[in-house]
Amino acid sequence: MIRLRSLIVLALLGWFILSLSDRAASEPYRPTDDAQVLERLTFKSADPVARELAMLRSSVRQNPHSLDSAVQLATRYIEQGRSEGDPRFLGQAQAVLSPWWNEPSPPSAVLLLRATIRQNAHEFDQALTDLDQVVAIQPTNAQAWLSKASILQVQARYDEASRACQRLARLAASHVMLGCLSDIDGVTGQSAKSRELLRQALSKPALSGRERIWIATILAETAARTGAIREAEQYFNDAFMVGIKDQYLLGVYADFLLDQRRYQEVISLLQSETRPDGLLLRLALAEQALDLSSFQTHTAELAARFAAARDRGTIVHVREEARFTLALLHDAKRALPLARANWNVQREPADARILLESALADHNLPAAQPVLDWMKRNRVEDFHLQQLARQLQEARF
């Protein structure tokens, strides 16, 4: 029999080996170290933005029914939500507007903000109702026309969207209307003329940084859709040169790189962007292509996040979830209904693409029909979509 000492040595050895494995917090625990950092907040208390928000908040607290302070704070929250990528700010904006929120026709400043919050929750029809109310009272409200155009475009109501853009002609700087129009034209196969004008607009020094990113991104996406890779690369570059971090830009550029199998570049681009689901998804796609081990953990993380979103009963990330299910889980049977549900809500080229890809993977031509009809009806100009449509029609299921 073994002696007690060697037993202890062996047991300690086993204990040591087992304890080397990763810490995985699966159970609630009581931290032992007071200095342990549990969470990082958006702001330090001395940040100028935090101080500004605190000031606005206190003025709303003193007078919760003052329209001016409420609108100011809610606007600030929405801007902050956009730049931090944090939807909590939208909920906070909504709470600030609560004295007016349930009124059928609140003041137009509230209507505009309510429409923005509603469109973010994908309540497009309600948002459009709000915007229609604004333009009925104030036909010169450029903001309302632009928001309206963007929602109509997402719903693939291109004629109405173009009409809304044209209302901007004398209400805002010329590049705003141009951007509005050419984003639509870029999808519907009439991009050539507006692109030329937009190109000139991009050279204007008066553009703000965000506007420059917006215009350069539209140009890059349109170029990429027609297969003009070098041109697209150039505009993406222009957009990045502005130096303001923009999640949308990162997402579309990552897609552009993925399409060209430039996986290593996707990884360097998104390595530190694991918080936004949409960017983590693209990172995991590149990792999958390169057969990296981090692919497993990132896929598990995404699965947990989609499950958490489903638990709260919101349906905002369906496009990403469909893409995740098809491209990372390789489950076309489950991806297809998601892609169809998503298509019923939003109809942008990315939504069309995931539905075509899911239908192709699931050998289900009828499911793709709505997208094929949409392409035909609007003469959609998109090189990837046309390729997928050909594959679908040639395949005999």
Added chain:
Amino acid sequence: MRILFVIAWLLLSVPAWAHKPSDSYLSLSVQNDHVEGQWDIALRDLADAIGLDGDGNGQLTWGEVRNKHDEIVAYALSRLAVSADAHTCATQVQEQLIDHHTDGAYSILRFRSDCGRHIERLMVDYRLLFDTDAQHKGLLRLTQGGQTSTAIFSQESPSQTFSLAKRSRWIESMQFIREGLWHIWLGYDHVLFLLALLLPAVMVRVADRWQAATHLSSVCWNVVGIVTAFTLAHSLTLSLAAFDIVRLPSRLVESSIAASVVLAGIGNLYPTMLSRRWMVAFGFGLIHGFGFAAVLTDLGLPHDSLLLSLVSFNIGVEIGQLAIVAAFLPMAYLIRQSWSYPRLILTGGSLAVVAIALVWFTERAFNLQLFPL
């Protein structure tokens, strides 16, 4: 206004947010006359609501959170009301811990709401954060009688009533049998304890050496003795805990269970230490019973069929236990005479048991997470 201009456009195209919207997770498990609850609230939300960042450096440390424990309790409890048939239940927070969900760290409040009467209709009024974040949601998981239901609290539906309707006794009792069965299979500590006790059952000590047992009947009696003693002991403490007669802190119970597995393993290596194995099984079985009781509590005990659920759960545990014996014993009996049994399986197996259980013990006693099991 100009910035918002473009933002309104771009908001549509955010490639999914960097964070989840604000949610809290509320689990309620309905017992006889009270509710055991756990409430997970995001630290970021608490920081917005009551301010947790004492030094204003944008980082929340455990020290800062701990300093605010009283305020967290006061804030949270002022926004949750549990009542049974229009009678308000008195809620008390028992401990505050930390956990991590997909979007960051959460403060975990474990509480107990005493309703002072049998709960037939449970009303939950939830008002957390709605005044500052209109899109906040409370995700409820309600467990009762082994069955789980879910609900979502939002600004539009902050108040919900759950009638704890009568369920089929048969279905309910099957449910508890299944839970008991699963618990013994998935609760590796119980399996390991049992195996540690059974490993030497096919051997006898002759002159300080292990020898293969010669008669099947003696082996069987040995096993029956051990299993019966374990069963009697854990049934006893399980019942005491289920009827709320004895209550022990879970950390103590869980650590002791791990310690019992360590000792059972060491006992095989030093057989003189533990000569009467059935007594060992009985003694430590008492501890394991308290462990089973914790599971039963999590399932939510129906007040009208407490005894039935208790018995069903225990039957499930026994079936699971017998299945383990039935799988182990014939194999062990067949290979008991081989050279490898005393050395590889008995000694090696016991060493492995000791090593694993030591990890559990360290984790549970010192509240560390060393090994993801």
